[in-house]
Amino acid sequence: MKSVLYKTFLLLICILIISCKKEKENLKPEENIKQESGFKVPIEYYKLDNGLKVILSQDKTSPTAIVAVYYNIGFRNEPRDRTGFAHLFEHMMFQGSKNLGKMEFIQLIQKNGGILNGSTRFDFTNYFEIIPSHKLETILWAEADRMKGLDITQDNLTNQQGVVKNEVKVNVLNQPYGGFPWLDMPQYANTNWYNAHNFYGDLKDLDAAKLEDVDLFFKTFYAPNNAAISVVGDFDMGKTKKWIQKYFGGIPSSKLPETPDISEPKQEEQKEFTKDDPLANKPAIAIAYHMPERNTPEYYAMGLLDQILVQGDNALLVQKLQNEKGVTSNVNGGINYLGNMFNYKGPMLWMYNFTYDNETSREDILSSIEEVMQNLNTEISQEKIDLAIIKMRSKLYDDLGGTFGLGRADLLCSFALFDDQPEKINNIEEEFKKITPEIMSKTIKEYLRNTNRTIITVNPLLANKENTKS
Template identity: 75%
Template sequence: MRNLFKMLLFLFIPLGGFAQEEQQTREVSKFEVPVEYYQLDNGLKVILSPDQTSPTAIVAVYYNIGFRIEPKDRTGFAHLFEHMMFQGSQNLGKMEFIKLVQENGGVLNGSTRFDFTNYFEIVPANKLETMLWAEADRMRGLDITQENLTNQQGVVKNEVKVNVLNQPYGGFPWLDMPQYANTNWYNAHNFYGDLEDLDAATLEDVESFFNTYYAPNNAALAVVGDFDMAQTKKWIQEYFGNIPAADLPAKPDISEPRQEKEKEFVKNDSLANKPAIAIAYHMPERNTPEYYAMGLLNQILIQGDNALLQKKLVDELGYTSNVTGGINYLGNMFNYNGPMQLMFNFTYDSETSKEQVVTAVDEVINNLEVTPDMLENALVKMRSQLYDELGGTFGLGRADLLATFALFDDNPARINELEEEFKKVTPQLMNQTVEEYLRKTNRTILVVNPLLANNEKSK
């Protein structure tokens, strides 16, 4: 749904034009997302961002718990708990939350990511109060029963079987690569969950998880859309203000050591019909100058028809029909809060060897020297992508960045600083970042070996 419409306000002129064009570009750049940020006494972070372009409202609740820091003997538990949040609360029975949203003309969803679990509703603006009440009701307490737990254990296990175990290229590379590229268990375990761990979850586990992580002082509430600011603040205080805070545990160490040796792995897949490859490089620390430089290198190397890897591997050599990838396969380069990789992947014909593919990639990376013109083009592409994120799905991308920046940085107004941070990047910094972060010893290569295709060829 992210591309239902684009914010047409953000017409821009390519950088490096005449003085008048540059002045117009600067004037357009002055647009800022409205942000009002405060915290309730119980610690809930609240972000309000009015937007009258559509008579809709978004309620997005983000909890500061994701795949990464779930319990060590309960892999997949963060995702399992996402399902539990729809099984009933104090005043809404099983699945009644979904019915409430849909019968009021809205849409909803939830997801589990590396560093957060989120829930959102997009509704007609006059139903905002109803959604605030409903989200507060399940933050206050769930209907945690053995029947609901057993049911959702089955749902999640079936999801794993359908989406990963019985699917060609299942989990490749979004689920696989973190387990190969990282060394710290928190970053390297099976986020979808081992079936034995999912079976082992108990009611006590669920209650403890809810009481620990689904507290207002571990959450952010973003409201975006057509609403009255004063009235919305009153509703938020009324419905969320008296939910008790929790004692939050210390965050585990999720750091990764500097990789000093190239890693290479093979994943056998009897359902795949041709080989595939994923190549990942560890990212710089979030919010550093090098981090923004890698964001622009992503535009140069991977994104769009003029990306260097696309031109080399598709247009010139014909090894593949498309190169896909980026930073954070479960979101975007902004909405995560720990170690991450810049990654790209593609399938290729069995007649092409892995060595040929890697040699071609090395030619692109080793010969990469960023020029001012390349940097300006990357800035234009990044700006376009950023505004797509902010405007898509009635402002859901805006709500996402506001909530995650509140959770991770205690500063949702960072949303208005991103463009300027990218503009600070120089060609010199880009080339230094290439040298340090796109080195062979900082990368992991994962190849899918199509066993079925190999077996057929040997008959």
């Protein structure tokens, strides 16, 4: 009897505790609940006197640190008649500096157990190193050393001109579907030279680059007031601040040129082009639409439409073209083929592309696509939006945590360079949650219209030649 009463007493106590806990939770303000459930990137943001933007974000989960330096110069605003110059200069940054000879920067990172790389994008050129935490000061010194001054010589320039030209030949000219569609589409869909030129570089333009061009480019754009540095990972905040001031604080700023007009006029007619490819054995198609302006509700709506239309097995175009029609097995797409929808500043395209069998007609494919796009508005519901947000969040968190936090460093530098607000990284998910079915419908009508569309079709000359032989 005592045992039964004792168990009953314990049960009542448990029920009371649970009840009190629920009641307490119900008393919490809604904002606090949201704040507690959301992941927040820790950020400390400040600027040096010379204009360098500094973003520090601690993460003690791994004894590593990332140093990322982003310069506010990319493909768009490289000099006219010097196509590919921004990319050429990315290579020059590894050719030696005041205290580090040719290849010594790379060796310094690798011999200390780290990895490094650099890339040129539409609106920035970036360099990063992932190193053991105890080597952080060494890497900050090395990055500052090449920001202070490069070893700009004719030998280094000639050597890297050859390297870049060979890269163009290997990756574009001598590859089936080379440059399709990431290099081709901006040239066809855009009209402003800054957005529409061959940013990988015309071979004649690469040959025409002179030593004085390189020197002027470096002194103008590779300056602290045109750059942002982020440090992400396991580091001591106080020491890191002192090191950044010590090594970067004395580098003089530059007089930056007037920002060119990179705006794109509104597209009012559909554009269609055919690209003959002597190395392709299957036809391919790419379709692109001009994006809404960054940070607008329509911009975030297009991010969700990207998820609904092309991202994942349940995407509408994937379902139609791969699963139902079977015309292709590789629908690829997204916003900004050279990055993601957050790390660019100027005009951008939402695009998707795929190859298809020679027996399939282009008209049948376009008809299937048209069916999806015409029915798109009826597919949009709050439930569909919520599912798209889940997919977007999953990809975002993968990027932020992947490669020891390199995605975090990327967004912090991008938001600092473009918006002077690296803290925007913590508001991304909330911006998507503001999107309603009405905003989605408005975006579909304004931006996913055929008159805002550019279509490129690859004509496979290799396949045509083989068919002629047979």
